[in-house]
Amino acid sequence: MENKSMLQLSNEQMRNLGYGVVDLLIEHLNTLPEKSPCQQGERASMEQLFREELPKHSQDPMQVLKRVEKDVMGNIMHLDHPRFFAFVPGPGNFVSAMADALASGFNVFSGTWMEAAAPSQIELVTLDWLRSAFDMPKTAGGLFTSGGSAANLTALATARHVKLGHEMERAVAYCSDQTHSSVARAFRILGFRPEQLRTLASDADFKLDPQSLRQMIEADLNAGLQPFCVIANLGTTNTGAVDPIETLASICQEFQLWLHADGAYGGATVLSPETKELFKGADSVDSLSLDPHKWLFQPYEIGCLLVKDQSHLKQAFHILPEYLEDTAGKDEEINFCDYGPQLTRGFRALKLWMSLQVFGADAFKEAIERGIKLAESAEIMIRDLPQWEITTDAQLGVVTFRARPEGYSEKELDAHNQALVEAILEDGYAMIVSTKLRGKTVLRLCTINPRTSVDDLLQTIERLEQLSQQLAHKKLMA
Numbered sequence: 117m118e119n120k121s122m123l124q125l126s127n128e129q130m131r132n133l134g135y136g137v138v139d140l141l142i143e144h145l146n147t148l149p150e151k152s153p154c155q156q157g158e159r160a161s162m163e164q165l166f167r168e169e170l171p172k173h174s175q176d177p178m179q180v181l182k183r184v185e186k187d188v189m190g191n192i193m194h195l196d197h198p199r200f201f202a203f204v205p206g207p208g209n210f211v212s213a214m215a216d217a218l219a220s221g222f223n224v225f226s227g228t229w230m231e232a233a234a235p236s237q238i239e240l241v242t243l244d245w246l247r248s249a250f251d252m253p254k255t256a257g258g259l260f261t262s263g264g265s266a267a268n269l270t271a272l273a274t275a276r277h278v279k280l281g282h283e284m285e286r287a288v289a290y291c292s293d294q295t296h297s298s299v300a301r302a303f304r305i306l307g308f309r310p311e312q313l314r315t316l317a318s319d320a321d322f323k324l325d326p327q328s329l330r331q332m333i334e335a336d337l338n339a340g341l342q343p344f345c346v347i348a349n350l351g352t353t354n355t356g357a358v359d360p361i362e363t364l365a366s367i368c369q370e371f372q373l374w375l376h377a378d379g380a381y382g383g384a385t386v387l388s389p390e391t392k393e394l395f396k397g398a399d400s401v402d403s404l405s406l407d408p409h410k411w412l413f414q415p416y417e418i419g420c421l422l423v424k425d426q427s428h429l430k431q432a433f434h435i436l437p438e439y440l441e442d443t444a445g446k447d448e449e450i451n452f453c454d455y456g457p458q459l460t461r462g463f464r465a466l467k468l469w470m471s472l473q474v475f476g477a478d479a480f481k482e483a484i485e486r487g488i489k490l491a492e493s494a495e496i497m498i499r500d501l502p503q504w505e506i507t508t509d510a511q512l513g514v515v516t517f518r519a520r521p522e523g524y525s526e527k528e529l530d531a532h533n534q535a536l537v538e539a540i541l542e543d544g545y546a547m548i549v550s551t552k553l554r555g556k557t558v559l560r561l562c563t564i565n566p567r568t569s570v571d572d573l574l575q576t577i578e579r580l581e582q583l584s585q586q587l588a589h590k591k592l593m594a
Contacts, residue, residue, distance in 0.1 A: 120174050133177045140185055141213060149572075152544035153197035155190070162191065198568040199546035199576055204353065204381060204407075207565040208415045211474045212467035216415055224463035229449035230442070232463070236450055239465035245472070246406065247422055249386045251399040257426030259455045260408075260464040263419040264380025265298035267405035270421050270429075270456050272302045272345065274403065275374035277432035279344040288336050289345035290314045292324035292359070294352040296378055322357040322508065322553070324348060326367060333371055345374040350395060350404070351382015354551050354560070356491075356512035358382060362397030369400075377401040380419065382512040384411035387477065388484045391512070400424075408468050411484055411513075411564055418464045421456070429455040483566035487513045490563035493570060497577050503584070507558045516551065518558045519584040530557040532587060539583040546576040 125133065165187050195206040226232045226239065239260060247256045261267045272289075280287050284307060291299055293315050303313045314332055319325040333343045346368050348359040361377060368375040377383070377398055383406045385391040386398070398404060406412075406420040423429050434454040436444060443451060453459045472480070491510035498504050498517045508516045518533045534557050537550050551560050559580075563573070 125177065129177055133181060136178060136181050137217075140181070140189075141210065144189070145210065148194060148196065149198055151194060151197065153194045153200040153547040154541050154544045155193055156541075157191035165191075193547065196565070197547070198565050199572050200565065201561045201563060201576065202547045202549040204410050204562055205565045206409055206416060207413045207567065208409075209413050209471055209475075211471045212414050215467035215470040219463035219466045224466075226461050226463045226465075227453035227459050228440070228443040228451045229445050230451075233449075235463045235465065236452060238469050239452065239463075240450060242465045242469045242472070243420070243422065246384075246420060250383075250395065250404065250422070252401075252404070252422060252424060253399070255426060256422055256424050257455075258420060258422040258429065259452050260468075261419040261421060261456065261458075262417040262464075263409070264296070264378070264405055264407040265301065265419070266457075267380065267407075267419040267421040268296070268298045268376070268378060269302040269305060270433075271376045271403035271405055271423070272299070272347075273306055273457075274423060274428050274432040275345045275376060276306055278428050279374050280342070283342075284308065284312075286340065286342040287344050288312050288314055288341050289347065290316060290329055290332060290343070291347040292316050292318045292322075292349065294318050294322050294324075294349060294354055294357060295347055296349075296353055296380065298380075299347050299378065318357075322352060322355045324359040324364065326360060326363045329364070330367055333367070333373075337371075343371060343373055345376060348375060348377050348401070349382075350377050350379035350398065351385070351512045351514075353381050354514075354553065355508040355516055356382060356510075356514035357508075358394045358512070360397075361395060361401065365397045365400045368402075374402045375400075377404045380405050380407040381410060384408060385484050385488070385512055387411075387481050388488070389481075390485060391488065394512075402428075411487070412468060412480065413483065413566065414467055414471070418468065426455070433457065486566055487564040487568075490568055490570070490573060491515045491561065494561050494563060494573050494577065497574060501577075501581055504581070507553055507556070513564045514560065514562050516553060516558045516560045518556070519580070521584065521588045526556070532584070532591075533557045533559055535587050536580065536583055539587065540580065543579060543583065545579055546572075548576070548580070 194200060196208045224232055224235050226235045229236050243258055261270060300313060316324060316328050316332060336343050346364060348361055348364050350358055365375055386395050402424050404422045408414040408418045408420060409416050433456055452461060491513045495506055495510040495515045499506060503519060503521050504517060505520045506517050519536060520529060521532065524532060534550060540546060540548050548559055548561065550557050
């Protein structure tokens with residue numbers, strides 16, 4: 117029997133709700149290609165749908181689920197859609213979604229070994245699979261975080277602790293102008309002034325230039341400052357560019373700087389032998405972040421941090437209050453709360469572990485290689501169009517390009533391509549957004565979804581061409 121004061125449903129209600137959720141997920145996945153990836157909700161309409169007084173009395177769970185299906189899931193963009201090419205898609209997979217349900221249903225606390233021996237061991241094993249993929253030493257270890265931003269923050273907090281202690285006043289760190297915004301946010305959170313993060317202009321290939329880095333480090337040393345960290349990119353969000361890790365590692369070793377590799381976008385593609393050569397030198401970085409909800413096709417939230425010397429994490433984060441003394445355990449027992457900022461943390465490792473168990477690593481490798489090849493196919497399609505140009509070649513599943521109607525000035529080209537973003541959103545067939553490269557507005561395709569077809573790409577590019585022609589015709593008629 118249900119007992120609402122105990123927040124408990126009857127067995128029948130639980131089964132109906134559970135089966136209803138699973139049926140809804142299956143229907144979502146089966147009908148997704150027929151939907152638009154571009155659904156948006158205006159604030160006013162959302163207020164009208166959801167603004168209400170706090171409910172005092174119980175409601176039928178199935179009626180609440182129907183409301184969620186119609187009003188909540190009916191007003192989201194589908195980042196798992198095969199024609200969602202904007203930002204970085206979130207393909208997800210059903211096995212991992214069920215793993216998340218299990219982790220939530222059993223309400224697993226993954227902060228200490230005492231309370232989660234098996235979950236902690238699964239996290240250790242899954243992390244070690246990723247460590248091995250990068251050939252990092254066996255001293256390396258880490259933890260799963262909420263995402264790449266949290267992984268970067270945890271890495272940089274560790275770098276600060278190891279290299280600076282409490283002396284931050286003269287400290288400086290270095291990154292390129294293609295570095296993800298989470299790095300600048302992390303430095304702000306960690307108490308650094310904006311000028312303490314040196315942003316260097318990227319080279320012609322949108323990579324961090326080692327010569328410019330060396331010159332800046334030497335200039336800062338001569339000025340009495342304290343260089344302590346370099347942030348490199350294993351696949352930038354804008355173009356998929358991979359910084360020259362091996363050369364950067366050599367410079368960092370020479371000047372005794374911490375080298376953090378942000379692999380949140382591209383790092384997991386290391387599972388493909390075709391891509392691994394790009395990451396030569398990654399085995400010697402001090403820390404490396406990954407985002408398994410991207411190229412490892414996991415549901416949000418899961419990020420990952422690997423640190424070459426796992427003890428550095430414990431040095432930076434371990435605090436043992438009296439109420440946790442009983443959790444200290446034996447030396448071989450790992451308490452993940454000692455390796456990052458979270459004491460209370462969910463069982464994130466389960467979804468990645470279960471999906472690797474069910475599908476196998478070869479399936480993930482093939483999905484990665486397919487996503488990379490899709491961007492290369494898109495580049496070929498776009499190059500065949502007379503009034504379009506490729507602005508960066510396809511790399512790691514990203515290609516940037518723009519329409520270039522004849523007779524347009526640079527300013528008009530920027531406006532035209534920005535108008536194309538609005539037109540494709542209104543059209544609703546596919547989701548594409550713009551970015552800026554060297555001050556120019558360009559379009560960007562990200563093709564990591566393993567359920568995207570070549571026809572999805574072809575139809576999207578054909579629609580872009582039609583919309584571009586329509587916009588050019590309107591301008592001509594104006």
